[in-house]
Structures are given as C-alpha cells and as structure tokens.
Amino acid sequence: MSVLAGIKVVELGQVLAAPFAGAILADLGATVVKVEKPDGGDDARQMGPAFRHGDALNFHEFNRGKRSVTLDLKLPGGVAALHGLLHDADILVHNLRPGVAEALGIGPEVVTARHPRLIYCAMGAFGHKGPLAHRPGYEPLFQAFAGLSSITGEPGGPPVRMGASVVDQGTGMWTVIGALAALQQRARTGRGCVVNTSLFETALMWGGQKISAYVNQGKLPERHASGHPNFVPYQAFDCADGPLLICCGNDRLFRKLADVLGRDWPADPRFATNRQRLANQAVLLPEIAALLRARPRAALAETLIAAGVPCSPVNSIPEVLAEPQTAAMEMLQPVPGEDFSLVAMPLSFDGERPRIRHGAPRLGEAPPD
Numbered sequence: 129m130s131v132l133a134g135i136k137v138v139e140l141g142q143v144l145a146a147p148f149a150g151a152i153l154a155d156l157g158a159t160v161v162k163v164e165k166p167d168g169g170d171d172a173r174q175m176g177p178a179f180r181h182g183d184a185l186n187f188h189e190f191n192r193g194k195r196s197v198t199l200d201l202k203l204p205g206g207v208a209a210l211h212g213l214l215h216d217a218d219i220l221v222h223n224l225r226p227g228v229a230e231a232l233g234i235g236p237e238v239v240t241a242r243h244p245r246l247i248y249c250a251m252g253a254f255g256h257k258g259p260l261a262h263r264p265g266y267e268p269l270f271q272a273f274a275g276l277s278s279i280t281g282e283p284g285g286p287p288v289r290m291g292a293s294v295v296d297q298g299t300g301m302w303t304v305i306g307a308l309a310a311l312q313q314r315a316r317t318g319r320g321c322v323v324n325t326s327l328f329e330t331a332l333m334w335g336g337q338k339i340s341a342y343v344n345q346g347k348l349p350e351r352h353a354s355g356h357p358n359f360v361p362y363q364a365f366d367c368a369d370g371p372l373l374i375c376c377g378n379d380r381l382f383r384k385l386a387d388v389l390g391r392d393w394p395a396d397p398r399f400a401t402n403r404q405r406l407a408n409q410a411v412l413l414p415e416i417a418a419l420l421r422a423r424p425r426a427a428l429a430e431t432l433i434a435a436g437v438p439c440s441p442v443n444s445i446p447e448v449l450a451e452p453q454t455a456a457m458e459m460l461q462p463v464p465g466e467d468f469s470l471v472a473m474p475l476s477f478d479g480e481r482p483r484i485r486h487g488a489p490r491l492g493e494a495p496p497d
Contacts (some may be wrong), residue, residue: 130157
C-alpha cells in the first residue's frame, strides 16, 4: 500500500514535529529524503541511550522509511545541493528555528520563486506572524503557554504535562493534512504554495473546546482528572485490582449502571437526570466509589459491557499490548531488516494498513526502497 508513490519529500527536520510529518509521508509511500547536518545529523539521534546503530529509539520511531543525505547549508555548495534535491520534489518540510531558513537563503519566498510547483511546509514555534514569531519553543513550553497543562491533572492539584507529545505530533499531522490539500490544489492550478503550521496553533486547537467555552460563556475550565465537566458519572473508579473508567453519557446509560449495581438511583430526584447528577455529584460519586472498591475489575467490566454500559480498564502499556484487539489491529509492525518493532500509522486503505518499508537511515545513507 503506497498511496503516495511517486511523491518526493525533502525534510529538514529536527527531533520530532517535522520528522513525524516525514514519517507519515514515508509510511504512505512517498520518497522522503532527510537532509541532516554533517556533524551528528538530527539531534534526535542522540536523544537517549543508543538503541540500534548508535541512534536512540526515538530517532528510529520518527525516521523509519526515509533516506538521509548530509548537507552543510551554511555553505553555498550545500544550499545549491539542496536546490538540486528540490528540483523534482513535491513537498519540502522543515521545522528550523525561526529566522534560520531566511538567514540561510532558503526562506519560502526564495524557494517557491525558484520551484513554483513545490509545496513549502514551514513548521514554526509560535507561528509565522505576531510579536513572538521569532521565539523558539518546545512541547512542554506550549502545553504550559497555551493552557493545556492548566486543564490537565487532579482537581485542586498542580497543572500537569500530558504524557504524550500531542503538540509536536499534532503539528506534524496538521502539516501533512495541509501538504495533501495543497497537492490537490496544485493538481488544479499547477502551482504549489506555502503551508504554515506551528506548535502554538496546534496547542490552541487542542484546547479549542475550553477556549470556546470561556470566550462565549465566560466559563473557566476546571481540572477533572479522568472525569468530564458535563457528564456524571463519567470517570475512573478504583476496583479491587485496578481502576475502571465508566462513561454514562446519557440518562439511559445511567439507568443501566444503576441496574447492574442494584441501586434505585434513577428514582431519586437528585440523580434522575444528568443535570441533577451534575449538581449532586458530591453525593453520588462517593456512593458509586464505595460500591466498586471491593469488586474485581475484569468481572465488573464484563457485566457492564454486557448491559451496554461503556467502560474500560485503565490499562498500563503492558496491559494494552496484551489486549487481543491490539494484536488483531496489527498496529505493532516489525521493521524490515531490523530486529525490533514500531507502532504503525493508525489508518488503513481498503482494509490494508501501510507497512513500514525500512528502518531509519544511518547518517548520510540512502537505502533503496
């Protein structure tokens, strides 16, 4: 499955956001040429202990399926060689520090004037305009700056960073979406364009619901741990051997939960409707917690699912990997030519998931497809 076969991508990527965009495009079948500095290459090669071939595991995760060339873009010869790569390229992706592309003479105006069919994807920190446009930034800084940390964690507790790099990887995803849309536009017009994305914009978008609630209703968001601001009960409860998430998104589901637990809560005017449960959750939630605390998680989950109540164990990473559904979806793929596996792209075409074509390249190596 190579839906982007024949598409050439040049990536000037460091660490995560741009390399993730390149990895998506590579898994989809594009030829991705990763341009690295001669002295050490992408910093991600050293971000963690050596895993394989002297490179860290994170580098393998986000650079599989690519080729690598080394160019010193501070030298005229390096820039000339880059233009040689761009001559027949369809997409350029970079997340260079703000102002660096322009300083090197490879800013969007210069490059697109020379390569008018090229789709130039510039991934910024705070964005391509505004008072902070030239300030660099990284994942945890944007989770903090854009308010995401303030809405994550326990009620009354400190702000918490999310466990996944949602801003970096989200920016990579939006960049790919923009590039694919621009390819469609180029098919009609014959010309490429500049696609701008940034970590700040992505972080704001992930917080969109909370931002909209504040702007339109004056409602400040609260932290709810595993819970939900608008549904009760809709959170994790401790069972005898681990937490179980229970999600009653309407009154019908709550009645089913009450039936399973042997309680007549729906007849109580304090709990009959979701709005009433929201107002009286300080009474209801401790009652539910007390009932579940002594019950084995797996047996309770099976009973709830049979009754139609949405629920899930709060799995650890080893636990989710042991789930039969994980194996059935074949999300964990062995890397051809290597002795390890990586998580594959979360999409399929006609039921077939794109395969990882080969491992991450050695510095300056261009392995054949």
